[in-house]
Amino acid sequence: MSIPVVTVGDSREDLVGRLERLHGPVSVVRRCNELAELLAACQGGLARAAVVAEGSEELTASLVDRLSAVGVAVLALTDNPEEIVRLRGIGVAAEMTGVDAAALAIRIAEAVALLAGTDPLRQADTPSLARAVPGPSGGTAEDWPEGSAEGQIIAVWGPAGSPGRTMLAANMAAELAAEGKSVLLVDADSYGASVAAMLGLLDEAAGLAQACRMADQGLLDAEALLRIAAPVATRTGTFRVLTGITRADRWTELRAAALSLVLARARQMAEVTIIDTGFCLESDEELSFDTMAPRRNAATLRSLELADTVFAVGAADAIGVPRLVRGLAELESAVPHASPRVVLNKVRQSAVGRSPERQLRDAWERYGPAAPLSAFLPDDPVSTDAALLSGSLLQEAAPDSPLRKGIAALVCAPVQRNLKSSVFSSTAKRRLKG
Numbered sequence: 001m002s003i004p005v006v007t008v009g010d011s012r013e014d015l016v017g018r019l020e021r022l023h024g025p026v027s028v029v030r031r032c033n034e035l036a037e038l039l040a041a042c043q044g045g046l047a048r049a050a051v052v053a054e055g056s057e058e059l060t061a062s063l064v065d066r067l068s069a070v071g072v073a074v075l076a077l078t079d080n081p082e083e084i085v086r087l088r089g090i091g092v093a094a095e096m097t098g099v100d101a102a103a104l105a106i107r108i109a110e111a112v113a114l115l116a117g118t119d120p121l122r123q124a125d126t127p128s129l130a131r132a133v134p135g136p137s138g139g140t141a142e143d144w145p146e147g148s149a150e151g152q153i154i155a156v157w158g159p160a161g162s163p164g165r166t167m168l169a170a171n172m173a174a175e176l177a178a179e180g181k182s183v184l185l186v187d188a189d190s191y192g193a194s195v196a197a198m199l200g201l202l203d204e205a206a207g208l209a210q211a212c213r214m215a216d217q218g219l220l221d222a223e224a225l226l227r228i229a230a231p232v233a234t235r236t237g238t239f240r241v242l243t244g245i246t247r248a249d250r251w252t253e254l255r256a257a258a259l260s261l262v263l264a265r266a267r268q269m270a271e272v273t274i275i276d277t278g279f280c281l282e283s284d285e286e287l288s289f290d291t292m293a294p295r296r297n298a299a300t301l302r303s304l305e306l307a308d309t310v311f312a313v314g315a316a317d318a319i320g321v322p323r324l325v326r327g328l329a330e331l332e333s334a335v336p337h338a339s340p341r342v343v344l345n346k347v348r349q350s351a352v353g354r355s356p357e358r359q360l361r362d363a364w365e366r367y368g369p370a371a372p373l374s375a376f377l378p379d380d381p382v383s384t385d386a387a388l389l390s391g392s393l394l395q396e397a398a399p400d401s402p403l404r405k406g407i408a409a410l411v412c413a414p415v416q417r418n419l420k421s422s423v424f425s426s427t428a429k430r431r432l433k434g
Contacts, residue, residue, distance in 0.1 A: 002027040003112055006047040008038045009054025018101040019051070026105045039063075042072045049108045052076040053097070056083060060216045061090035065257030073111035075104075086218035090261070150267040151182075154411075155275045155307035157300070157340070159327030163315045164345040164377070166194050167384060168407065169276035174393045175408045176272050177237030184229060184270040186242045188259070188299040189278040190251040193244020199232055200391020207242040208262070209253040215261035225265055234395050240270075254299035263306050275303045281327075281334040304335045311410075312340035316360055316376070317351040328369045341374040343410065348379035377406045 003026045005019075019028060029046055032038040035058050038050055048071060052059060056076035064074050068091070075093040078084060087094035093111040095104065156169040166189075173185040186208060187195035196202075207228050214220040214228075229240035242262075245253060266273040278300040295301075304310055312331065314324025324342070331338055347356050357376045364373050383398035390397055394404035 003049055003109060004029045004047045005049045005051055005108060006030045006032060006038050006041045007051040007053060008032040008035055009052065019104060022101050022105055025109045039067070042067055042070060045070070047072060049073045049075065049112050051104075051108065052092075056087060056092075056094070059087065059090065059092055061218065061257040061261055062216050062255045064091045065255075068115055071115070073108070073115040075108055075111055090216070090218040091257075151270045151273060152308045153263060153267065153273045153275065153303075153306055154309045154311065155277050155303045156311045156313060157277045157304060157331065158279060158313040159320075159323040160279045161315060161320060161323060163313045163320055163324070165189075165279075165313055166198055166276050168311065168313050168343070168345065168377075169274050170195060170198050171394050171404065171407045172411045173232075173239045173241075173272075173274050174234055174237070174395050175412050176274075177234065177239040178395065179412050180237070181271045182269070183239035184242065184266050184273045185232075185239060186263075186266070186273060186275045186303075187244030188254065188275050188303050189244055190254055190296060190299050191248055191278050191280065193246070193276075195241060195276055196243040198388065198391075199241065199393070201230060201232075201241070201243060204246055205243065206245045206250065206253070208259075209245055209250060211242055211262045211265075212254055212258035215265070216255065216258040220261060220265055222265070222269060225262075225269055234393060236395055244276075251296055251299070256295065256298040256302040259299055259302050260306065263303070275307065277303050279327075281330045283334065301334060304331070304338055307338070310335075310338045310340040311343055311374075312371070313343045313345050316344040316347040316356065316379075320346070321360070321363075325368055328371055332369075340371055342371050343375045343377060344373060345377045346379040347376045351379075375406065375410045377410075378402045 005026050005028050007019075007028055007030070019026065026049070030041050032041060035052070035055055038052070041047060042050055050067060050072050052074065053076075056078050059074065059076060067074055073093065074091070075095065076087050077095055077097045077099070078087070079097050084094040084096070093107060095107060099107070154172065156165050156172070158165045166187075170185060173183045177183045185195060187193045188208060207230060210228050211220055211225060214224055226240075229242050231238055231240050245251065263273065263275075278297065280297045280300065281304075282297055283295070283301065310331075312324065312328060314320045314327070321344070324344075328340065328342070331340060344360055347360065349356050352359050360376065361373055380398070380401050380403035383394055383401035383403055387394055387397035394401055394407070398404055
Protein backbone atom coordinates (compact mmCIF):
# COMPACT_ATOMS: atom_id res chain seq x y z
CA MET A 1 0.00 0.00 0.00
CA SER A 2 1.38 3.39 -1.02
CA ILE A 3 2.06 5.99 1.69
CA PRO A 4 0.13 9.25 1.05
CA VAL A 5 2.47 12.25 1.13
CA VAL A 6 1.87 16.01 1.06
CA THR A 7 4.68 18.35 0.07
CA VAL A 8 5.49 22.03 0.23
CA GLY A 9 8.05 23.90 -1.90
CA ASP A 10 10.15 22.89 -4.88
CA SER A 11 13.64 21.59 -4.32
CA ARG A 12 16.42 21.93 -6.84
CA GLU A 13 15.85 19.82 -9.97
CA ASP A 14 12.26 19.39 -8.76
CA LEU A 15 12.99 16.33 -6.63
CA VAL A 16 9.42 16.36 -5.33
CA GLY A 17 8.16 16.28 -8.90
CA ARG A 18 10.26 13.21 -9.59
CA LEU A 19 8.96 11.71 -6.38
CA GLU A 20 5.43 12.16 -7.74
CA ARG A 21 6.34 10.25 -10.88
CA LEU A 22 8.07 7.50 -8.97
CA HIS A 23 6.08 4.25 -8.85
CA GLY A 24 7.13 3.11 -5.44
CA PRO A 25 6.07 2.97 -1.78
CA VAL A 26 4.88 6.59 -1.64
CA SER A 27 2.27 8.66 -3.45
CA VAL A 28 2.16 12.46 -3.48
CA VAL A 29 -1.47 13.40 -2.89
CA ARG A 30 -1.04 17.19 -2.70
CA ARG A 31 1.58 19.81 -3.40
CA CYS A 32 1.07 22.81 -1.17
CA ASN A 33 2.19 26.39 -1.72
CA GLU A 34 2.92 27.19 1.91
CA LEU A 35 3.36 25.49 5.26
CA ALA A 36 -0.07 26.55 6.54
CA GLU A 37 -1.74 24.72 3.65
CA LEU A 38 0.34 21.63 4.39
CA LEU A 39 -0.71 21.74 8.04
CA ALA A 40 -4.37 21.95 7.10
CA ALA A 41 -4.02 18.97 4.79
CA CYS A 42 -2.33 16.94 7.51
CA GLN A 43 -4.93 17.93 10.08
CA GLY A 44 -7.62 16.73 7.70
CA GLY A 45 -6.11 13.24 7.60
CA LEU A 46 -4.98 13.49 4.00
CA ALA A 47 -1.46 12.18 4.51
CA ARG A 48 0.83 10.07 6.65
CA ALA A 49 3.99 11.95 5.72
CA ALA A 50 4.91 15.56 5.00
CA VAL A 51 7.91 16.55 2.88
CA VAL A 52 9.12 20.12 3.40
CA ALA A 53 11.29 20.88 0.38
CA GLU A 54 11.55 24.61 1.20
CA GLY A 55 11.07 26.62 4.37
CA SER A 56 12.41 24.07 6.84
CA GLU A 57 13.45 26.96 9.11
CA GLU A 58 9.78 27.39 10.01
CA LEU A 59 9.59 23.92 11.56
CA THR A 60 9.61 23.73 15.35
CA ALA A 61 9.49 20.91 17.87
CA SER A 62 5.91 21.82 18.87
CA LEU A 63 4.79 21.76 15.26
CA VAL A 64 6.42 18.39 14.63
CA ASP A 65 4.90 17.05 17.84
CA ARG A 66 1.40 18.11 16.78
CA LEU A 67 1.80 16.59 13.33
CA SER A 68 3.06 13.40 14.91
CA ALA A 69 -0.02 13.37 17.13
CA VAL A 70 -2.19 12.98 14.02
CA GLY A 71 0.08 10.29 12.61
CA VAL A 72 2.13 12.38 10.17
CA ALA A 73 5.90 11.92 9.91
CA VAL A 74 7.90 14.96 8.81
CA LEU A 75 10.85 14.95 6.43
CA ALA A 76 12.70 18.10 5.36
CA LEU A 77 15.20 18.80 2.59
CA THR A 78 18.03 21.28 3.03
CA ASP A 79 21.58 21.93 1.84
CA ASN A 80 22.72 23.32 5.19
CA PRO A 81 24.48 20.73 7.41
CA GLU A 82 23.79 22.82 10.52
CA GLU A 83 20.11 22.93 9.62
CA ILE A 84 20.09 19.15 9.28
CA VAL A 85 21.44 18.85 12.82
CA ARG A 86 18.79 21.30 14.09
CA LEU A 87 15.98 19.48 12.31
CA ARG A 88 17.00 16.08 13.57
CA GLY A 89 17.19 17.56 17.05
CA ILE A 90 13.47 18.44 16.94
CA GLY A 91 12.36 15.11 15.53
CA VAL A 92 12.47 15.74 11.77
CA ALA A 93 13.94 13.24 9.34
CA ALA A 94 16.25 15.57 7.40
CA GLU A 95 18.07 14.91 4.13
CA MET A 96 20.17 16.89 1.66
CA THR A 97 18.26 18.22 -1.34
CA GLY A 98 20.44 16.16 -3.67
CA VAL A 99 19.06 12.87 -2.36
CA ASP A 100 17.85 10.46 -5.01
CA ALA A 101 14.06 10.16 -5.40
CA ALA A 102 14.08 6.42 -4.72
CA ALA A 103 16.23 6.92 -1.61
CA LEU A 104 13.88 9.67 -0.46
CA ALA A 105 10.91 7.35 -0.83
CA ILE A 106 12.63 4.75 1.30
CA ARG A 107 13.49 7.40 3.93
CA ILE A 108 9.84 8.50 4.04
CA ALA A 109 8.71 4.92 4.55
CA GLU A 110 11.23 4.50 7.38
CA ALA A 111 10.05 7.69 9.09
CA VAL A 112 6.41 6.61 8.89
CA ALA A 113 7.23 3.15 10.25
CA LEU A 114 9.25 4.66 13.09
CA LEU A 115 6.43 7.03 13.99
CA ALA A 116 3.88 4.21 13.97
CA GLY A 117 5.94 2.14 16.37
CA THR A 118 7.28 4.72 18.88
CA ASP A 119 6.71 8.11 20.43
CA PRO A 120 7.19 10.91 17.87
CA LEU A 121 10.21 12.39 19.63
CA ARG A 122 12.09 9.13 19.07
CA GLN A 123 12.39 10.05 15.41
CA ALA A 124 15.37 12.20 16.29
CA ASP A 125 18.70 10.66 15.45
CA THR A 126 20.49 12.35 18.32
CA PRO A 127 21.04 10.32 21.53
CA SER A 128 19.92 13.31 23.61
CA LEU A 129 16.30 12.58 22.75
CA ALA A 130 16.35 8.93 23.67
CA ARG A 131 15.16 9.75 27.18
CA ALA A 132 12.88 12.61 26.15
CA VAL A 133 9.81 10.45 25.71
CA PRO A 134 7.21 9.27 28.21
CA GLY A 135 7.38 5.63 29.14
CA PRO A 136 7.31 3.23 32.07
CA SER A 137 10.27 4.90 33.72
CA GLY A 138 8.68 5.73 37.04
CA GLY A 139 9.70 4.35 40.38
CA THR A 140 11.26 5.40 43.62
CA ALA A 141 14.79 6.58 44.19
CA GLU A 142 15.66 3.11 45.47
CA ASP A 143 14.84 1.76 41.98
CA TRP A 144 17.23 4.05 40.12
CA PRO A 145 19.63 1.98 37.99
CA GLU A 146 23.18 1.87 39.24
CA GLY A 147 25.73 3.23 36.85
CA SER A 148 23.13 5.19 34.86
CA ALA A 149 24.64 7.00 31.89
CA GLU A 150 22.30 9.95 32.24
CA GLY A 151 21.08 12.22 34.97
CA GLN A 152 17.93 11.53 36.96
CA ILE A 153 14.74 13.59 37.08
CA ILE A 154 12.75 14.13 40.29
CA ALA A 155 9.30 15.72 40.08
CA VAL A 156 7.72 17.24 43.18
CA TRP A 157 3.93 17.31 42.91
CA GLY A 158 1.08 18.00 45.30
CA PRO A 159 -2.65 18.79 45.18
CA ALA A 160 -4.30 22.20 45.31
CA GLY A 161 -3.57 24.43 48.27
CA SER A 162 -0.15 25.01 49.76
CA PRO A 163 1.20 21.58 50.67
CA GLY A 164 4.82 22.71 50.31
CA ARG A 165 5.81 21.69 46.78
CA THR A 166 8.17 24.61 46.15
CA MET A 167 9.68 24.51 49.63
CA LEU A 168 10.43 20.81 49.26
CA ALA A 169 11.81 21.05 45.70
CA ALA A 170 14.10 24.01 46.44
CA ASN A 171 15.50 22.52 49.62
CA MET A 172 15.99 19.15 47.94
CA ALA A 173 18.13 20.90 45.35
CA ALA A 174 20.23 22.53 48.06
CA GLU A 175 20.71 19.28 49.97
CA LEU A 176 21.80 17.39 46.86
CA ALA A 177 24.18 20.19 45.89
CA ALA A 178 25.67 19.98 49.36
CA GLU A 179 26.30 16.28 48.70
CA GLY A 180 28.43 17.24 45.71
CA LYS A 181 25.85 16.53 43.03
CA SER A 182 25.35 18.76 40.01
CA VAL A 183 21.72 19.88 40.31
CA LEU A 184 19.28 21.77 38.11
CA LEU A 185 16.07 23.09 39.69
CA VAL A 186 13.20 23.68 37.24
CA ASP A 187 10.05 25.69 38.03
CA ALA A 188 7.37 24.16 35.77
CA ASP A 189 4.34 25.43 37.69
CA SER A 190 2.10 27.05 35.08
CA TYR A 191 -0.27 28.52 37.69
CA GLY A 192 1.88 30.02 40.42
CA ALA A 193 5.61 29.82 39.75
CA SER A 194 7.41 30.85 42.93
CA VAL A 195 10.90 29.34 42.98
CA ALA A 196 12.52 32.67 42.07
CA ALA A 197 10.72 34.46 44.89
CA MET A 198 11.64 31.75 47.39
CA LEU A 199 15.30 32.00 46.45
CA GLY A 200 15.30 35.80 46.51
CA LEU A 201 16.02 36.08 42.78
CA LEU A 202 14.96 39.29 41.06
CA ASP A 203 14.04 37.44 37.92
CA GLU A 204 11.91 38.82 35.11
CA ALA A 205 13.30 36.57 32.40
CA ALA A 206 11.40 33.31 32.98
CA GLY A 207 14.32 30.96 32.42
CA LEU A 208 12.23 27.89 31.61
CA ALA A 209 10.23 29.80 28.98
CA GLN A 210 13.51 30.94 27.39
CA ALA A 211 14.84 27.39 27.35
CA CYS A 212 11.59 26.09 25.85
CA ARG A 213 11.70 28.69 23.07
CA MET A 214 15.24 27.74 22.15
CA ALA A 215 14.47 24.01 22.37
CA ASP A 216 11.42 24.50 20.16
CA GLN A 217 13.70 25.95 17.50
CA GLY A 218 16.28 23.21 17.99
CA LEU A 219 18.83 25.68 19.33
CA LEU A 220 19.17 24.61 22.96
CA ASP A 221 22.69 23.29 23.38
CA ALA A 222 24.77 22.91 26.54
CA GLU A 223 26.16 26.44 26.35
CA ALA A 224 22.69 27.96 25.94
CA LEU A 225 21.31 26.05 28.91
CA LEU A 226 24.20 27.18 31.08
CA ARG A 227 23.58 30.80 30.10
CA ILE A 228 19.87 30.61 30.89
CA ALA A 229 20.01 28.65 34.15
CA ALA A 230 20.80 31.04 37.00
CA PRO A 231 23.41 29.88 39.55
CA VAL A 232 22.38 29.81 43.21
CA ALA A 233 25.23 29.59 45.69
CA THR A 234 24.77 28.43 49.28
CA ARG A 235 27.34 27.90 52.00
CA THR A 236 27.62 24.21 51.16
CA GLY A 237 27.16 24.03 47.41
CA THR A 238 25.89 25.58 44.18
CA PHE A 239 23.03 24.56 41.91
CA ARG A 240 21.33 26.13 38.90
CA VAL A 241 17.74 27.22 38.40
CA LEU A 242 15.41 27.55 35.43
CA THR A 243 12.95 30.06 36.85
CA GLY A 244 9.23 29.87 36.09
CA ILE A 245 6.92 32.06 34.06
CA THR A 246 6.47 35.53 35.51
CA ARG A 247 2.73 35.69 34.79
CA ALA A 248 0.17 32.90 34.75
CA ASP A 249 -1.03 33.92 31.27
CA ARG A 250 2.36 32.91 29.83
CA TRP A 251 1.55 29.20 30.24
CA THR A 252 1.37 28.77 26.45
CA GLU A 253 5.16 29.15 26.34
CA LEU A 254 5.59 25.85 28.20
CA ARG A 255 4.61 23.39 25.49
CA ALA A 256 5.10 19.68 26.08
CA ALA A 257 7.36 18.97 23.09
CA ALA A 258 9.73 21.83 23.91
CA LEU A 259 9.81 20.92 27.60
CA SER A 260 10.70 17.33 26.68
CA LEU A 261 13.73 18.60 24.81
CA VAL A 262 14.74 20.86 27.70
CA LEU A 263 14.59 17.95 30.13
CA ALA A 264 16.52 15.73 27.72
CA ARG A 265 19.27 18.36 27.66
CA ALA A 266 19.05 18.64 31.46
CA ARG A 267 19.71 14.91 31.77
CA GLN A 268 22.96 15.46 29.91
CA MET A 269 23.97 18.46 31.98
CA ALA A 270 23.03 17.55 35.55
CA GLU A 271 23.20 14.47 37.71
CA VAL A 272 19.84 15.39 39.22
CA THR A 273 17.10 17.61 37.81
CA ILE A 274 14.36 18.58 40.27
CA ILE A 275 11.05 19.88 38.88
CA ASP A 276 8.59 21.92 40.90
CA THR A 277 5.32 21.09 39.12
CA GLY A 278 1.84 22.58 39.18
CA PHE A 279 -1.05 20.98 41.00
CA CYS A 280 -3.58 20.44 38.19
CA LEU A 281 -3.62 17.16 36.27
CA GLU A 282 -6.54 17.78 33.93
CA SER A 283 -5.71 16.87 30.33
CA ASP A 284 -7.98 19.45 28.64
CA GLU A 285 -10.12 16.77 27.00
CA GLU A 286 -12.45 19.41 25.61
CA LEU A 287 -9.56 20.48 23.36
CA SER A 288 -8.62 16.98 22.26
CA PHE A 289 -10.23 17.47 18.86
CA ASP A 290 -7.79 20.28 18.16
CA THR A 291 -4.34 18.71 18.24
CA MET A 292 -2.66 22.07 17.53
CA ALA A 293 -4.05 23.71 20.66
CA PRO A 294 -1.67 24.18 23.61
CA ARG A 295 -2.54 22.52 26.92
CA ARG A 296 -2.59 24.48 30.17
CA ASN A 297 -1.32 21.54 32.20
CA ALA A 298 1.09 20.14 29.62
CA ALA A 299 4.16 21.20 31.60
CA THR A 300 2.99 19.40 34.75
CA LEU A 301 1.86 16.26 32.94
CA ARG A 302 4.98 15.97 30.81
CA SER A 303 7.24 16.53 33.84
CA LEU A 304 5.51 13.72 35.70
CA GLU A 305 5.66 11.44 32.65
CA LEU A 306 9.39 11.92 32.26
CA ALA A 307 10.32 11.79 35.94
CA ASP A 308 12.25 8.85 37.32
CA THR A 309 10.92 9.62 40.80
CA VAL A 310 7.77 11.49 41.82
CA PHE A 311 7.37 12.91 45.31
CA ALA A 312 3.72 13.57 46.16
CA VAL A 313 3.50 16.03 49.04
CA GLY A 314 0.40 16.90 51.05
CA ALA A 315 -0.39 18.91 54.16
CA ALA A 316 -0.95 16.77 57.26
CA ASP A 317 -4.30 18.18 58.37
CA ALA A 318 -8.02 17.58 57.95
CA ILE A 319 -8.07 19.40 54.60
CA GLY A 320 -4.70 18.51 53.16
CA VAL A 321 -4.89 14.73 53.65
CA PRO A 322 -8.24 14.23 51.82
CA ARG A 323 -6.97 16.48 49.02
CA LEU A 324 -3.85 14.34 48.74
CA VAL A 325 -5.86 11.11 48.68
CA ARG A 326 -8.06 12.41 45.85
CA GLY A 327 -5.05 13.85 44.08
CA LEU A 328 -3.20 10.53 44.15
CA ALA A 329 -6.16 8.87 42.44
CA GLU A 330 -6.01 11.55 39.73
CA LEU A 331 -2.24 11.09 39.46
CA GLU A 332 -2.62 7.34 38.97
CA SER A 333 -5.15 7.96 36.21
CA ALA A 334 -3.09 10.65 34.47
CA VAL A 335 0.37 9.06 34.85
CA PRO A 336 -0.12 5.36 35.68
CA HIS A 337 3.61 4.57 35.93
CA ALA A 338 4.42 7.39 38.37
CA SER A 339 4.66 5.23 41.57
CA PRO A 340 4.88 8.30 43.84
CA ARG A 341 6.70 8.51 47.13
CA VAL A 342 4.14 10.09 49.46
CA VAL A 343 5.32 12.76 51.89
CA LEU A 344 3.13 14.34 54.57
CA ASN A 345 4.30 17.87 55.32
CA LYS A 346 3.50 20.27 58.17
CA VAL A 347 2.99 17.45 60.65
CA ARG A 348 1.94 18.90 64.01
CA GLN A 349 0.21 17.70 67.12
CA SER A 350 -2.29 20.57 67.18
CA ALA A 351 -3.82 19.47 63.86
CA VAL A 352 -3.75 15.69 64.34
CA GLY A 353 -3.55 14.96 68.05
CA ARG A 354 -1.04 13.16 70.22
CA SER A 355 1.56 11.02 68.44
CA PRO A 356 0.71 12.59 65.08
CA GLU A 357 2.89 10.34 62.94
CA ARG A 358 1.35 7.17 64.40
CA GLN A 359 -2.17 8.49 63.98
CA LEU A 360 -1.54 9.59 60.42
CA ARG A 361 0.00 6.25 59.51
CA ASP A 362 -2.88 4.30 61.06
CA ALA A 363 -5.45 6.42 59.27
CA TRP A 364 -3.58 6.12 55.97
CA GLU A 365 -3.41 2.33 56.23
CA ARG A 366 -7.15 2.18 56.87
CA TYR A 367 -8.51 4.73 54.45
CA GLY A 368 -5.68 5.90 52.23
CA PRO A 369 -4.69 4.73 48.74
CA ALA A 370 -2.32 1.88 47.97
CA ALA A 371 0.74 4.15 47.86
CA PRO A 372 2.49 3.93 51.25
CA LEU A 373 3.69 6.88 53.27
CA SER A 374 7.38 7.47 52.76
CA ALA A 375 8.11 10.34 55.11
CA PHE A 376 6.75 12.85 57.61
CA LEU A 377 8.09 16.40 57.63
CA PRO A 378 7.48 18.42 60.79
CA ASP A 379 5.70 21.75 60.82
CA ASP A 380 8.40 24.35 61.37
CA PRO A 381 6.99 27.82 60.66
CA VAL A 382 9.79 29.64 62.48
CA SER A 383 12.46 28.13 60.25
CA THR A 384 10.50 28.47 57.01
CA ASP A 385 9.57 32.07 57.79
CA ALA A 386 13.20 32.90 58.52
CA ALA A 387 14.23 31.35 55.19
CA LEU A 388 11.56 33.23 53.25
CA LEU A 389 12.38 36.52 54.93
CA SER A 390 16.04 36.23 54.02
CA GLY A 391 15.48 34.74 50.54
CA SER A 392 17.56 31.72 51.50
CA LEU A 393 17.09 28.02 52.15
CA LEU A 394 16.89 26.02 55.34
CA GLN A 395 20.56 25.07 55.05
CA GLU A 396 21.46 28.69 55.75
CA ALA A 397 18.49 30.06 57.70
CA ALA A 398 17.97 27.08 60.02
CA PRO A 399 20.63 24.39 59.45
CA ASP A 400 19.75 22.49 62.63
CA SER A 401 15.98 22.58 62.19
CA PRO A 402 14.07 19.26 62.21
CA LEU A 403 12.50 20.18 58.86
CA ARG A 404 15.86 20.64 57.19
CA LYS A 405 17.12 17.34 58.59
CA GLY A 406 13.96 15.58 57.44
CA ILE A 407 14.37 16.80 53.86
CA ALA A 408 18.04 15.82 53.83
CA ALA A 409 17.20 12.33 55.07
CA LEU A 410 14.46 12.02 52.47
CA VAL A 411 16.56 12.77 49.40
CA CYS A 412 20.27 12.50 50.05
CA ALA A 413 20.72 8.91 51.21
CA PRO A 414 18.98 7.18 48.29
CA VAL A 415 20.56 9.47 45.72
CA GLN A 416 24.02 8.97 47.18
CA ARG A 417 23.50 5.21 47.17
CA ASN A 418 22.22 4.93 43.60
CA LEU A 419 24.01 7.62 41.62
CA LYS A 420 27.42 6.00 41.77
CA SER A 421 28.58 7.14 38.34
CA SER A 422 28.54 10.69 37.12
CA VAL A 423 27.32 11.90 33.75
CA PHE A 424 29.79 14.75 34.07
CA SER A 425 33.39 15.14 33.36
CA SER A 426 35.05 17.16 36.11
CA THR A 427 35.12 20.15 33.76
CA ALA A 428 31.39 19.95 32.98
CA LYS A 429 30.59 19.67 36.70
CA ARG A 430 32.57 22.77 37.49
CA ARG A 431 30.82 24.70 34.71
CA LEU A 432 27.34 23.77 35.89
CA LYS A 433 28.10 24.49 39.52
CA GLY A 434 29.84 27.74 38.66
